[in-house]
Amino acid sequence: MVVSNSRLLGFAAFTGVACVTGSLYCQYKIREGLKKGDYYKKSLDILKQHNAAMQLLGPPIKQGNLDLGDTVNNMVDGYRAKLAVPVLGQKQKGKLFLWAEREKPGDSWNVQKLELSLENSEFDGRRLVVYKSENNEKN
Structure with missing residues (x-):
């Protein structure tokens, strides 16, 4: 099965955004826990x-x-x-x-x-x- 480069690029971009968002959310929760x-x-x-x-x-x-x-x-x-x-x-x-x-x-x-x-x-x-x-x- 051949996957186009644009489809792979879209998947990579989505994965990157999801990882960054998850990381920022985890940092936010840790900071909020410390503040409490x-x-x-x-x-x-x-x-x-x-x-x-x-x-x-x-x-x-x-x-x-x-x-x-x-x-x-x-x-x-x-x-x-x-x-x-x-x-x-x-x-x-x-x-x-x-x-x-x-x-x-x-x-x-x-x-x-x-x-x-x-x-x-x-x-x-x-x-x-x-x-x-x-x-x-x-x-």
Whole structure:
């Protein structure tokens, strides 16, 4: 059976679009799952209550999409979470670095440390410590 080149090209194009769409949907669902985590919500609440961070960023604070390819800064397992959340305020943008832990799956997450890195800032690569738990000796 002979198949024309135009028919093969159409099939290849359809398959390519389906693969890209599926990949984007999977990334969207993963990001939404991370945003629903207690560690994520608690961290953003702490950031929004930090006066210096709010003055530097400028309210309101919005969060961007996590870079799922950044496996150095973005990792979550059943016991530890480490994320670099892009944040944007009226004045400038940056990243909120968060570390959280819990004893076992099902337990509540405890935010261990939050640091804010700002773009276009006089901080020049330094980070503002937004929160550090009292029992946090590792970070």
